[in-house]
Amino acid sequence: MVLDRVAAKWSIGIPIAAAHGPVRFTELERAINGISRRMLTLTLRRLERDGHLVRTVYPTVPPKVGYSLTPMARELHASLTGLVGWAERHRSAIAEARAAYDSAVEP
Template identity: 55%
Template sequence: MGSPAVSQNGHPAACRAREVLIRIGDKWSMYVISQLGERTLRFTELKRGIDGISQRMLTVTLRGLERDGIVSRTVYPVVPPRVEYALTPMGRTLLESVGALVNWAEDHLGEIQGSRTAYDTRD
């Protein structure tokens, strides 16, 4: 059997893929990707559209997604500065997968809550 694939920095490719999956699989990243799949948004529009996310967590999430090439950030030289976020072409390739996961979670909320209640009340 051959040796495992190695990335450019010498780490096994599976470890690098895990880093990306951790970023994309983060609950806030999924909501950001889902929101930006509809249209380009400003920071405040994103924050308003993602229930429960703090300003700091949205900033951290957007920076990570931008660093990974999933989200682009455009700053317009106006006063006050206007910043917009959009999915990159690579980020758009995630929409179907992320959308399916978000829809699955929403479709099964009742069942999941019932399972949690049953689990938490058993002896």
């Protein structure tokens, strides 16, 4: 269950985007390509519930909300950064392997 939650599509991008300190909702929305506002909201709530994020509401008008990583999420961040780097380095090789496999398997 924990791995499913941590490895979910959007659950990787948010800690990567929030790694350098408090980040606002709109900053996360801009940093994570393709995520809808609703999915971002749901994922933020799940990460907060699981103890990965701290949501801070600042008493301003209008209210300002920031999200920060917890110590547990900071520890996870190192692994996620390694995984993201690996995926970026091997993206082309994986695409080539898939194409080769598909051409060999197709009738």
